[in-house]
Amino acid sequence: MPSSLPGLGTLDAVLDHYATSNPGAEIAVEGDRRLTYIETNQLVDRYCDWLEGKGVQQGDRVALLAAPGIDYLLLLMAASRLGAIYVGVNPRYSSDEMSHVLKVTEPKVLLHAEVPNEHDLAGRAHAAAGRVAVLSAPDVAAMPASAAARKSPAGRMDVAVIVFTSGSTGKPKGAALHHDGLIGAAIGQYDHLDGESRRYISNLPINHVGAIMNTTMGCLVGGGTLIFQAKFDPAGVLALIERERAQTWLQVPAMFTLAVNHPDFANRDLSSLRSICIGGGAVSAPTLAALRSIGAKIFVEYGQTEVMSSVAYSHDGDPDEVLLNTIGKFDPRFETRIADESGGICTIGETGEIQAHGTCVLRSYWGDEKATREAFTADGWLKTGDLAARRPDGNISLKGRLREMIKSGGYNVYPREVEAVIETHESVAEVVVFGAPDDIYGEAVRCAIECKPGVMVTAEVLRQHCAAALANYKIPKSFDIVPMLPRLNNGKVDRASVRSHVA
Incomplete structure (x- = not known):
C-alpha cells in the first residue's frame, strides 16, 4: 500500500486523509473547473447535508445519471460519507435498461447532471424512474458550509457501490462491491502503475468498475489528480493529455486503438505520460507498437467487476510478447487460483477456471440470492x-470463457440479453448473438437470424429495433440473415456452428 496512506476503511476516508495531509493539492479538473482536496472534502460534507434533507440514510442507495466529472466524484464520496450506496447509471442506457437498474437497487433518489450531446436526460430519467424521486444534481458550491466535519458510519466490508454486469440470465446483475475491496484493489493498482502521486485521465462511464476503481480510487489512493473527459473521443483525449500533462492513461483497447489511429496522435506532445495501462481485453500488435513510441511504461491488467476490477498485471519491462499474449501475473496480495472442474489446482500449462477468494470478491449480487x-x-x-x-x-494466458460473454470495447455484452430484444421483432424466428474478433473493439457483437417462413427483414430495420431497447454498444455490428440456422440432432440451434461458420 502507499507508504503515506494508513489503513482507511471507506472511500471518502481517502479523500479526507489527503484533505488533511496535502489540502492544497489538486484533486479534479473538469474543463475550466478545478478543485483541491480540501475544497472537495468540504463540498462533500455539504452534499451529505443536502442528501440527508432528501431522506437519504445509511444503507440507502443513491443513483446518478451523469458523465465522468466533478458531479460524479462528489456524489460517490458523499454516498460513502453517509454510509449510503452509490449506483451509477450510464447516459447511453435505454429507458428499459435504466428501469432495470432502478428496479433492482430501489434508490432513495435518482440524480441527473448535464451530459454533452445527450438531450432530455431529465425526461428519460423520469420515464424510467417509476416511484423513485428524480432530481437535478445540486450546485453544492452554492450551499452553506456544513456545521461540522463528518465521518462515515460504514464499515470496511459494507457495500460501497453497486455495479451492473451481465449474468447467466441475460439480465444485468448488480454486483455489490465493498469499501475494503475497492480500496485494496486501488492500492494494488497504485503499487503496480504509479508509486507516486499521478495525474490520471478519467473518462470511463460512471457505472463501470473501471471508473470507480481504476480511474478514480486508483488515482486518489496516491493523492493524485483526476482529469475528467465527459465523453471519450480520440482527438479530445490526446489534446487533454497534452494540455493537462497527464501521467497515467488507463483505458480499454478500443479506445487506445482509436486514439493511436487518429491523425493527431503524431502531432500531440504526450511526453508527460509515465504509465499506460490496457484493460478490458487484448490489445493488438499495431496499437501496442504505436503506444511504445510514447516512451511510457506499458502494462496490461486483468479482472472483472466481481473482483473489484483488477487482480493481475504485467510488470515493468515485460516484452511485447507478454503484453500481447498474457494478462501478466496474479497480484500475490489477492487470493486467486486456476482450478479444474473438481476444484483442484491446475498445473503449469493446464487450462482451468480463474477463481478468486477473500476480500477481493463482491459481497453479493444485490437482491439475487440464487x-x-x-x-x-x-x-x-x-x-x-x-x-x-x-x-x-x-x-497467465487466457484461453476463453466458460460463459458466452462478449467483451466489446471494454463493455460486457451478454448474448441472451441482445437475443431477447431481437426476438421481439415480428419477422424473426430465431437468432444467435455471438462475438467475433475485431481489430478495434477486441470483439464485435454479431448475430445470425432465421426469419419466419415467407417474410424477410433488413439489417437496418433490426438495427433500429435494437436501438429502441439497447445501449448502442450492445447493438450488433452486423445482422446476417440466413435461410436456416444449423441445428443439433435434438432440434436446438447449434450455436457453436453458427459462431464458426457465420463468423
Missing part, C-alpha cells in the same frame, strides 16, 4: 467464468 450462490464454488471461491493457464514463466 445468482450469488451460483457464483461460488462449494468451498467459497468466486467463479469468474474465464479459462486460463499458467505459463512456465508465471504469466
Whole structure:
C-alpha cells in the first residue's frame, strides 16, 4: 500500500486523509473547473447535508445519471460519507435498461447532471424512474458550509457501490462491491502503475468498475489528480493529455486503438505520460507498437467487476510478447487460483477456471440470492467464468470463457440479453448473438437470424429495433440473415456452428 496512506476503511476516508495531509493539492479538473482536496472534502460534507434533507440514510442507495466529472466524484464520496450506496447509471442506457437498474437497487433518489450531446436526460430519467424521486444534481458550491466535519458510519466490508454486469440470465446483475475491496484493489493498482502521486485521465462511464476503481480510487489512493473527459473521443483525449500533462492513461483497447489511429496522435506532445495501462481485453500488435513510441511504461491488467476490477498485471519491462499474449501475473496480495472442474489446482500449462477468494470478491449480487450462490464454488471461491493457464514463466494466458460473454470495447455484452430484444421483432424466428474478433473493439457483437417462413427483414430495420431497447454498444455490428440456422440432432440451434461458420 502507499507508504503515506494508513489503513482507511471507506472511500471518502481517502479523500479526507489527503484533505488533511496535502489540502492544497489538486484533486479534479473538469474543463475550466478545478478543485483541491480540501475544497472537495468540504463540498462533500455539504452534499451529505443536502442528501440527508432528501431522506437519504445509511444503507440507502443513491443513483446518478451523469458523465465522468466533478458531479460524479462528489456524489460517490458523499454516498460513502453517509454510509449510503452509490449506483451509477450510464447516459447511453435505454429507458428499459435504466428501469432495470432502478428496479433492482430501489434508490432513495435518482440524480441527473448535464451530459454533452445527450438531450432530455431529465425526461428519460423520469420515464424510467417509476416511484423513485428524480432530481437535478445540486450546485453544492452554492450551499452553506456544513456545521461540522463528518465521518462515515460504514464499515470496511459494507457495500460501497453497486455495479451492473451481465449474468447467466441475460439480465444485468448488480454486483455489490465493498469499501475494503475497492480500496485494496486501488492500492494494488497504485503499487503496480504509479508509486507516486499521478495525474490520471478519467473518462470511463460512471457505472463501470473501471471508473470507480481504476480511474478514480486508483488515482486518489496516491493523492493524485483526476482529469475528467465527459465523453471519450480520440482527438479530445490526446489534446487533454497534452494540455493537462497527464501521467497515467488507463483505458480499454478500443479506445487506445482509436486514439493511436487518429491523425493527431503524431502531432500531440504526450511526453508527460509515465504509465499506460490496457484493460478490458487484448490489445493488438499495431496499437501496442504505436503506444511504445510514447516512451511510457506499458502494462496490461486483468479482472472483472466481481473482483473489484483488477487482480493481475504485467510488470515493468515485460516484452511485447507478454503484453500481447498474457494478462501478466496474479497480484500475490489477492487470493486467486486456476482450478479444474473438481476444484483442484491446475498445473503449469493446464487450462482451468480463474477463481478468486477473500476480500477481493463482491459481497453479493444485490437482491439475487440464487445468482450469488451460483457464483461460488462449494468451498467459497468466486467463479469468474474465464479459462486460463499458467505459463512456465508465471504469466497467465487466457484461453476463453466458460460463459458466452462478449467483451466489446471494454463493455460486457451478454448474448441472451441482445437475443431477447431481437426476438421481439415480428419477422424473426430465431437468432444467435455471438462475438467475433475485431481489430478495434477486441470483439464485435454479431448475430445470425432465421426469419419466419415467407417474410424477410433488413439489417437496418433490426438495427433500429435494437436501438429502441439497447445501449448502442450492445447493438450488433452486423445482422446476417440466413435461410436456416444449423441445428443439433435434438432440434436446438447449434450455436457453436453458427459462431464458426457465420463468423
